[in-house]
Amino acid sequence: MRIRVSHLTTYRYDSPASRVIQTLRMTPRPHDGQHVVRWRIDVSADCRLTTQEDAFGNITHSFSDDVPTDHLEVLVEGEVETQDTNGLVRGTIERFPPSLYLRETDLTRADPAILAFARAVADAEPDDALARLHGLVRAVYAEVTFDTDPTHPATTASEAFSLKRGVCQDLSHVFIAAARSLGVPCRYVGGYYWRSDGITAQEAGHAWVEAHVPDLGWVAFDPTHAMCATDAYVRVAVGLDYLGAAPVRGTRFGGRGETLEVAVHVGQAFQQVQS
């Protein structure tokens, strides 16, 4: 499938910010089943984008804007050719052994409730890593209802799990905390999801997880949809949790009254017919 993405982030300030500095993780890299046809980043500020690679192999762009401004726009836009790999994630850049992804973080610490939940899921399945992960993705989907209201970017797995509500980020954090507690290396994935119902406008990007299964490697699970990732998914960045894969991390100096607007469009690209 050829997926076309545009993702516009607009910041407005009631009184101008004197300085903005940001690090973006918004550039997909190719792997088996994902070919980046074209991709560009455009920042409204007059600045230089510095490209680097982070610890987990994600491409980062950093910039700072020192001209007082009342708004800032970051646009990423491009096309990615995807194939369904039954959730298998191969050909990615791996800087660490999978066991690194057993580390807990503040956002993904398993509390007693998550530990018990994970244990119950594991006990209900045959003693097989893949079966347990399939069980876990269904269980998280059933247990935590998708709801954009009660949580925010700093909500922990434990908080979301006790609320039983959250967005894709929260469901992913709960899955990660549970999987790691069962000894399964697991990581957070940020990217985009193409909806098959024809609706292209979305409020945000998507998030899911990858879990490491012996003999298979990394397998992508989406707890928000209770399934493995397919060719409807564009994988952009991975990390130990949301913070490691966040599309934007930044700081603003001065200025007041910031409002943030995000407009994401994910659609199928017009297929060009070869003649």
Add this chain to the structure above:
Amino acid sequence: MADCFDEMKGTDGTIRPAYAGLDAWLRDLSPDLIDQRCQEAELLFRRIGITFAVYGEADSTERLIPFDVIPRILSSSEWALLQRGLTQRVKAINMYLKDIYGRREILKAGIIPVDLVFQNQVFRPEMNAQKVPHDVYVHIAGIDIVRVGPDTFYVLEDNARTPSGVSYMLENREIMMRLFPDLFSRYRVAPVENYPDELLATLKSVAPDTAAADPNVVLLTPGIYNSAYFEHSFLADKLGIELVEGRDLLVKGGVVYMRTTEGPKRVDVIYRRVDDDFLDPLAFRPDSTLGVPGLMSAYQAGQVTLANAVGTGIADDKAIYSYMPEIVKFYLAEEPILRNVPTWRCREPKDLAYVLEHLDELVVKEVHGSGGYGMLIGPTADKGKIAAFRTRIEADPKNYIAQPTLALSTCPTWVERGVAPRHIDLRPFVLTGKDTVRIVPGGLTRVALQRGSLVVNSSQGGGTKDTWVLDT
């Protein structure tokens, strides 16, 4: 305490040669005079403002650290041994860090278990494959040493992150020289006052290639609420460099600048006394207001040097400590000159069996615990506590290490009723630059002022002494 080695009297009561002059001087001195000098010392410390903060104490945020007027003396041959041992250890630590964040040969060789590194919070993925100037990660190390016999020194702890205490080493000497010039006339004591020069030379030597001929070095402090703030401002002053907080620096076009009245000035080397977690809200804790947004990006691009490097905690972590002798052998193919405190790793079945057999004699520590929490002191624990600990160790052996209870050496100390032996340790400061290791002769001697106490921490009633290394 009878079994302890005494720095002045050894184990048999004979005055050791280095202490002969001090012994004679102490005999001549009237207790009233010493008391008077103690009061003068306190007055001087107050005037200088050398204080430290104790967290969690409501009544006072700033306190004077008790100072003992009787110096601790090391002979030149004792120091020569320490110096060789410290140089070797810090060299190995730097090689280990380069390897851990690079080729990981020591993991491939199976010397350190992989999970101890990768699942350790102090291992920083951000440092993977990161180049640092001249392969120096730990520019300033504070190695805690205890002595248990005439020739036996143990390393108790390596401090490879942001070790503090060097300001006391410098101040204690200055005050001793003012109070007891006559005592200095009896000895040839190696100077320590060149430490700031040595530190500055070390820091300048590791400036990035892009730096100016005379690199701009700054000291980054978390600010006035930090317990070591006095030391930060003291050192910045002695080094003649700017003392800055995160908000005084900014990153622009991948370069770090300091805000000045004449506009931004490029910064080449940051002697940072801010922990990794708080250095850069864009890379680590997003809620940190102590750091500099974008600093890690500039660091990764090699535009600025951080001293110490990020991620050095993976060298001084408790879980790694017991592997230090193997680390020295692996990288240097030498026997370690300074020994570790014998440590049993409960993750290894043979060690676990021994520990469970001898719980009543050992100190058992949680690998990731700190500040005395999750600790069993076998000789003073009752049966119930030992039994409870046994269950905990058996449930998760990996999480525990055990060590013998140590008889730390004692040193004569001025207490209410005169001179009495008190337990001490030593923290020398090891500076590693472009191609030299510099160690100012001496360090910070901490003393447990309570009779019989082994706790030398200043937060728990410990004091300090001037540390003398004799020139001949």
